[in-house]
Amino acid sequence: MNTGVKITAFAAALAATFGTAYGVGKGVGPVGGGPAEGGHGEHAEAQPSRTPEKGHAGHEEGATADTSATAALPGGLQISQDGYTLALETPTPAAGKSVLKFSIKDAAGKKVTAFTTEHGKELHFIVASRDLGTFRHLHPVKAADGTWTTPVDLPAAGGYKAFADFKPAAPGAKGVTLGADLSVPGAYAPKPLPAVAPTATVDGYQVRLGGTLDPGKAGELRLTVTRGGKPVDDLEPYLGAYGHLVALRAGDLAYLHVHPNEGGPGPDVSFTATAPSAGTYRLFLDFQHEGKVRTASFTVTTGGAKTSVPATGEATHDAGDHAHG
Template identity: 40%
Template sequence: MSKRSRTPRRLLMAATTTSVLTLALAACGSGTGSGHSSAMPGMDHGNRPSSTAPADAMASMPGMDTAATGNGLAAARDGYRMTSGTTGLPAGRSADYRFTVTGPDGRPVTDFTVDQTKRMHFYAVRTDLTGFQHLHPTMAQDGTWTAPLAALRPGTWRLYTSFTPATGSGEGKDFVLSRTVKVSGMPMPTALPKASGTTTVDGYTIAVKGDLTAGTAGRLTATVTENGKPVTDLQPYLDTYAHLTAFHQGDLSFAHLHPETKVNGDHGGPTLTFHAEFAQPGNWRLFLQFQTAGKLHTAALTLHVN
């Protein structure tokens, strides 16, 4: 090969290398600035590393490009970060999970807006979408929150915190941040039940209806019956007759469905209406919580979104 023929090839190789490097730097820059994260194990891209960042950073890539849309898969967003020194929890017994929410200035946030009677909502779900828990942690004066988790099964769990800052740059903005934690022991995965419009819990039957399309707002209804008869004595729970949370089977994206049914004393039911919007198609695991006679019930079913 002559010297003249080798020169264009070298220039082409150099241009290709430069293009690849430019794309890589652009991807890294966008992930750091917007709090993008991976889906399942919880990649943690933020402005400052936290105590569990190395474990979170070894996550898989699916879902990374959707973290900034509010699906709860990032530990950081818009300068706000969920930090925790806890990377593992024991199996088979209750345990406290402590965490802090820091603001863009790196300091713990202590001023939150009350949403559905609480300043902080906390959710725990295993990666196979079993073992759902919805808690309301307490905050110490230094901004450390403590969530008293009931006994957990072995495996990887994703822990979500939902809040609205009352001051600062994020004032009035709803945030859902999350981290993962390992629970000791040998995990025994449970297959997700097939999509179904009905489920039962504590003697109550819940029928869910709604023709939903990903990325489009729609309406979903849940009807509660007992022994075939309509239930009309639902009590308010968190300022509503039912609290509905959903998680995507593919990457554990978070969705909170907002109730539209107005509260009228202890006379809720049988049909409840929710404003529903799911970011992506596929199976979603729904957890519907409602209260009767002072007892909280949690019903679970799988919903398919087109």
């Protein structure tokens, strides 16, 4: 098994942002686990790149520190950044199945129509509930005028946040992750984060999370996929890699989005991450096997610069909580 681990970071950083390295391989560290919940459609994706993809917040390698105030923030905390704005045309969708429409506007207020393809997509779009119980990784379709459209199933009333992760094709443009609030009308009862469990279980697969997550210090997170007690060593490419990770900080939903680089195809998928602060984080790992994408989700709590990671969650399979569009 390959152990390639590659370091990436939000373009701002030091201890105030996620500095993330990633790879696929067999790692060593304390082991903990969490939930997997998923109702996923089938995905056909290109073979993974063996060359690192330079990207945007959460993807770019060797990012140069930016002294601006916005650069010191993790991704997804702002609706406007670097001259671009996430404009939601449907900010109050109904509970259940609906359609979301949005666009990315430039500083002149015009809809952006040209984007750089990264990890198989021109734009990555995530919707998560404020209590982090619902996670949607969607694949919107862009119209000629720059309007993006995607179906979505939001199971309950409450607050949600949409994230657009993209890099405009304009000369000199940098990657950016924008975040905007969604509100689903109706009675709302937030749920607590899932309880501690050693593994995440979804569709008969078990995913074990091990490693450390420390504020201000890089540590390896290793996710191992098995089924029926046997390692799954033939994971399939999804978005150009053998695993796809989104991390959201509980409380403000600061966003981190990374991919493994070289190695694979399983059973281990490893990431090296630095938390921007002590606290609680929700991790969502997408992996593809036998033509279907599944999501394993974990709650990870840090406590200090040298604290090992406990991971928490429920082992359930519920299409109402985790899905792909």
